Amino acid sequence: MGDPTRRAALYEALATTGKALSNGKRLELLDLLAQGERSVDALAKAAGLGLTTASAHLQTLKQAGLVATRREGTRIHYRLAGHDVAQLFALLREVAGVHQAAVPAARDAYLGAADAEEVTHEEVRAQVEAGDVVVLDVRPVEEYLAGHIPGAVSIPVAELAERIGELPEDTEIVVYCRDSYCVLAYDAVRLLADHGRRALRLNDGMLEWRLADLPVTTGELA
Amino acid sequence: MGDPTRRAALYEALATTGKALSNGKRLELLDLLAQGERSVDALAKAAGLGLTTASAHLQTLKQAGLVATRREGTRIHYRLAGHDVAQLFALLREVAGVHQAAVPAARDAYLGAADAEEVTHEEVRAQVEAGDVVVLDVRPVEEYLAGHIPGAVSIPVAELAERIGELPEDTEIVVYCRDSYCVLAYDAVRLLADHGRRALRLNDGMLEWRLADLPVTTGELA
DNA sequence: ACAGTCCTCCATAGATCCGTGGAAAAGTGT
DNA sequence: ACACTTTTCCACGGATCTATGGAGGACTGT
Numbered sequence: 001m002g003d004p005t006r007r008a009a010l011y012e013a014l015a016t017t018g019k020a021l022s023n024g025k026r027l028e029l030l031d032l033l034a035q036g037e038r039s040v041d042a043l044a045k046a047a048g049l050g051l052t053t054a055s056a057h058l059q060t061l062k063q064a065g066l067v068a069t070r071r072e073g074t075r076i077h078y079r080l081a082g083h084d085v086a087q088l089f090a091l092l093r094e095v096a097g098v099h100q101a102a103v104p105a106a107r108d109a110y111l112g113a114a115d116a117e118e119v120t121h122e123e124v125r126a127q128v129e130a131g132d133v134v135v136l137d138v139r140p141v142e143e144y145l146a147g148h149i150p151g152a153v154s155i156p157v158a159e160l161a162e163r164i165g166e167l168p169e170d171t172e173i174v175v176y177c178r179d180s181y182c183v184l185a186y187d188a189v190r191l192l193a194d195h196g197r198r199a200l201r202l203n204d205g206m207l208e209w210r211l212a213d214l215p216v217t218t219g220e221l222a
Numbered sequence: 223m224g225d226p227t228r229r230a231a232l233y234e235a236l237a238t239t240g241k242a243l244s245n246g247k248r249l250e251l252l253d254l255l256a257q258g259e260r261s262v263d264a265l266a267k268a269a270g271l272g273l274t275t276a277s278a279h280l281q282t283l284k285q286a287g288l289v290a291t292r293r294e295g296t297r298i299h300y301r302l303a304g305h306d307v308a309q310l311f312a313l314l315r316e317v318a319g320v321h322q323a324a325v326p327a328a329r330d331a332y333l334g335a336a337d338a339e340e341v342t343h344e345e346v347r348a349q350v351e352a353g354d355v356v357v358l359d360v361r362p363v364e365e366y367l368a369g370h371i372p373g374a375v376s377i378p379v380a381e382l383a384e385r386i387g388e389l390p391e392d393t394e395i396v397v398y399c400r401d402s403y404c405v406l407a408y409d410a411v412r413l414l415a416d417h418g419r420r421a422l423r424l425n426d427g428m429l430e431w432r433l434a435d436l437p438v439t440t441g442e443l444a
Numbered sequence: 445a446c447a448g449t450c451c452t453c454c455a456t457a458g459a460t461c462c463g464t465g466g467a468a469a470a471g472t473g474t
Numbered sequence: 475a476c477a478c479t480t481t482t483c484c485a486c487g488g489a490t491c492t493a494t495g496g497a498g499g500a501c502t503g504t
Binding site for chain 1: 318
């Protein structure tokens, strides 16, 4: 009727995957990896971690099977082990947001007031084809190269102030970044508005775009 | 450009939900709760935990917002906080099963060899309507009452040997229990086969049935 | 071979988590 | 009020997790 020891072993094995999701830094790493593969020290810098700490967290994720690695010379690139991992991460965030009051609070404190208009990706796809809007990707260039919305222009938010002239003057701009919790698009929309441009924010980012199985362009920097 | 302290706080808040999933006993409790609400000591007994330990784990789950409570006299009933929680649990298990070799191994060790035939719920729905098969629910009665497949007969696996006469002789029997990792249906199919009955196992259980938004009957013990 | 780069492994100290028992809280029935 | 049931709270020892710095491994280029 089901050996209790084996039953415990099964749940314990499942808990290994849960443990991988039980640390804020590891979730941050997963969030970064959802944008594309990266080397250990790129991840460490992006997440503000010591190199050895980042390495240890990545080992934990790898042991749980959530990430995979690829060696290139002396460098090791980590990536998500699959589509389903991004899905799990996204669902975790959604559940946390719905059932835990602290999450929306922390989200708002981090992203700032969501005063700007939002659009969904369904709306955007039609407008892009009609040429009514420009889609702007404000993530770091390496993430853009690893995959972006077809037709999107890349201007990392750090360079946006000086490169604002590259954007057409009288066209609406739709900004996106990593996902619905990513601060870059919020900042970019505020900056564009300060310069008198009409800017909207896509209500989610590349993570959700990929999960919806929409087309993705890789490489190709204009 | 995104205060690192606030960013860390956001990921830390998400990690609270992850932590709730990082312990085998808590996952077992969630699995039980996916079948319907239960009191603390019913859960403690079912999971083989001390009462205070079970209570502490349930507090953790509650703080992460994954479960909710209802008071009835001196007794407190816990239940999943929503559909999405069951979904998260199911996805966690799926991801763990795909990306972590130890999980299928532990699963097989626990459930026993999957020698019996399986059927999907799509196949079953048609056959039930045609009256070609009997659907048998082998979970404890309280779980049957909390929700079962329409038309299913309830015989808990513990009583199956003595009550086998209640099942029609020349009809195929489709057995199901909690979910695809539940041992009860495996045991029941073996027992029925030993008694010369034609028995199949539904390849998943009540959890997946609910997630697929299929109709559920509550109460109504024949 | 050798120096240099990038990453992993190891040891350590501090923090957090887990299971256990005893006491306290909340509610019911007499 | 009092006895009784059910659950939560608290304190404590043992186990596990996390960050850090130093040593060691893997690979490249000269």
